[in-house]
Structures are given as structure tokens and as C-alpha cells.
Amino acid sequence: MTSLHNRHINPLILANLDGQNWHLADYVKRGGYEALKRILNEKITPEQVIAELKTSSLRGRGGAGFPTGLKWSFMPRQFPGQKYLVCNTDEGEPGTFKDRDIIRYNPHALIEGMAIGAYAMGITVGYNYIHGEIWADYDRFEEAIDEARAAGMLGDRILGTDFSFQLHAFHGYGAYICGEETALLESLEGKKGQPRFKPPFPASFGLYGKPTTINNTETFAAVPFVLNMGGEKYAALGKPNNGGTKIFSMSGDVAKPGNYEVPLGTPFATLLELAGGMRDGKKIKAVIPGGSSMPVLTGDVMMATDMDYDSIAKAGSMLGSGAVIVMDETRCMVKSLLRLSYFYFEESCGQCTPCREGTGWLYRMVHRIEHGQGRADDLDMLNSIADNIQGRTICALGDAAAMPVRAFIKNFRDEFEYHIEHKHCLVPAYV
Ligand code: SF4
Secondary structure, eight states, X not given: OOOOTTOOSSOSTTTXXXXXXXXXXXXXXXXXXXXXXXXXXXTOOHHHHHHHXXXXXXXXXXXXXXXXHHHHHTSOTTOSSOOEEEEEEOOOSTTOOSHHHHHHHOHHHHHHHXXXXXXXXXXXXXXXXXXXXXXXXXXXXXXXXHHHHHTTSSBSSGGGSSOOBEEEEEEOOOOGGGGSHHHHHHHHTTSOOOOOOSSSOTTTSOXXXXXEEEEEHHHHHHHHHHHHHOHHHHHHHSBTTBOXXXXXEEEESBSSOEEEEEETTEEHHHHHHHTTSBGGGOOEEEEEOSSTTSOOEEHHHHHTOEESHHHHHHHTSOXXXXXXXXXXXXXXXXXHHHHHHHHHHHHOXXXXXXXXXXXXXXXXXXXXXXXXXXXXXXHHHHHHHHHHHTTSSSSTHHHHHHHHHHHHHHHSHHHHHHHHHHSSOSSGGGO
């Protein structure tokens, strides 16, 4: 089992883990389940829990960055029927691999966070939808649920109070689109995992048509820390409007790829240093800062940017899920875009025409540029196709396919033009 030492600055979720101490007894030694116990024993009200989350400025860690406290306040408290809580552990985007580490190394932080969420929103049933290609980690999460249930932290009358919460693990099917929240709900209901039209949103019409709150794994896992340290102190770890710590999945041409938990607002240069710097001392060329669907930025821009939602947005991209793909000077930008375009083409669920047809069109055009058959007007055509996909589809996969195309062409146009004109790559390693 991999050690997690020396990879973080002020870590919370990934602190003090050695790969073996994930069990309930170890979690309790680290102060685990204290937040849940205090809430129930001291009769802290659901409204107080939500207020603390709002103060913490904890934002959704799955990609959208929506304020968690605000999302939880949307759940109708007096709804007469069943309501559901769902955790999205269906990470499948290229570059994203943090949630599997949470359920592998610290599954009880997630369970405690979900139990607190259930209490705050008056929910009695929850599911964790785990990506279908993760087997050992799924089994571990099941084991952790059993431990929590046996210790009275889950199930009926938790810790002898009136609060009950049944939590179940659900093994998905490995499709990227099932990470889209409404496709996930369809899949959880046993149907084909295809996104729903919105509105209605899951807060009013979710699992089995009932009010449902869905959060990412890292978001739930952060909740016990917010409650233990208090919203203000948690917020102060990061920057205004960007509270707390964030796990960044560092991949690509770095010396030590892996997950790194640092305060939001940490300079990218510091994060890169934590990851051992550029592999073989090469120069940085490009970075996708938030998962493959986010716009690529040049290395120079990234080296002057902080890792938080607002700073990355100002630089022209999005923090997304915090999957940082680093590319060095030997990477061909046309080939990189080709790989990403193929991914979205393959993963489109096919429901809407702009995405179903457009992703294939994008892929085929980038493919011909890469293979020396590009035409003079191809770049304008690519931008035009991307424009006609973005914002015209049922779910965000269409945008996810279009945004990288526009950003790669905008920031590395010279490489694309060189490919088209000379029929081969500008980068020496690929000539
Ligand atoms: Fe399916 Fe693509 Fe439409 Fe999303 S945008 S619903 S993935 S076809």
C-alpha cells in the first residue's frame, strides 16, 4: 500500500494516513466521529449545521464549485415522503483520481460527512455511487460501512438518538457519463445511465422522483473537519470565497504524480514543487488545471496563478475537480487534443445531436490534422463546431468536449497551423 507522507500542506482529509490505518478504530483515534457525536449529543440543530457550512465557504469539490451550505439549504425540510442523499464517487474524467484515494485511505471521513448531511437535511437513506472500474476500493467502502453500522454510527437510532440513517454502497458500470448527476440517478434506479432534462433539478425531483441532494466524495469528507474546527477557521485555511483545503490530482510530466492536499489559494508553483517539479528537468509547456474538460492554459500563465476557484477562472480556465494535467515542452498539442477528443467522442451517450454528431466530427478533424491531412480552414471549422455544441446539449459533456478544442487552438494555434502547413509536428520529439 502506498504511503501518503510529505505530499501535503495543512492536510485534513489525507492527514496522518499510512495506507493501513483506515479502520474505524484508527479514525476514532484521529478524532473521527466527534463531530457527529457532538451534533447529536448537544442537540445542535440542522439549521446550525448548515449555517456552519455556509460560514466555511466549502464549495463542491466535484467540479461545479457550488457552495455546499447553500445546496443543503435547498432540501425541503417538511417534505412528507422519502428523501435521498447521494454521494458521487463516479470519477472517470482523465486526470481525476482523488475520490478513490478517499474511500481507500479515509472512508470513515466520507461516512461521517454523509451522516452529518443526512441529519442536516432530514434524510434517512443514502447511497454512495462508486465508479464501476474500482473493485478493491469498493470492497473497502463496504467494509467501512459495516464497521460504522456495528459501532452505532449508521443504521437505526444512531448513538441512541432519534436520528436514523441507512447508507448503502452502489457499484456503477464504469461509464464516464454516469458521473453526471442525473445520469447517475438513472443508473442508480437500474436504468440506462443517460442524463435527464433539467429542470426539474434533483433537489425537487431526484432519485425515484424524490428530493435528492448529491455531493462529491471530497465535499462530504470535508464536512466533519468543518464541524470540528468551526466554519470560520476552516474558511481561513483558504482564501475568501474559497475555504479550506483541496485535493489536487497531479499527473502528466511531473516527477511525483499523485494526490496532494493543500489550502485553496496555494500557488501552482508550490504545488508543482510538492509533486517533485517537472520530470527530467524539462520545461513546462501547458497545464489543464481542473480535469480534461477544462480549458488548457500555458505553463507561463499557470506559474503565475493560485490554485483556487476564482484565480483559475481569472486565468481563463476552471478548477473543476482539481485534476491537474501537466505537459512538458516535448508534448504535441495536436496529439494531446486528439486523445481528449477521442475520449469525449467515445463517452457521449448519444441522446442529443450536437454532442453525438459533433464530438465525432471534432475527433475526425483533429485526427486528420495530426495525420498530415489538415486543411487551411480546419481551425475555423473546429471552432465553429465547438460553438455549435457548447450550450446546446442536455448535459455538460457537450461543453466538456467543446471547451478543450477552443482552448487548445487559442493558446497553441501556431502548433496547429504548423501541422496543417508542414504535414508534421512542430515539436522535435514528434517529427
Ligand atoms: Fe448525452 Fe452528450 Fe447529450 Fe450529455 S450532451 S446528454 S452525453 S449526448
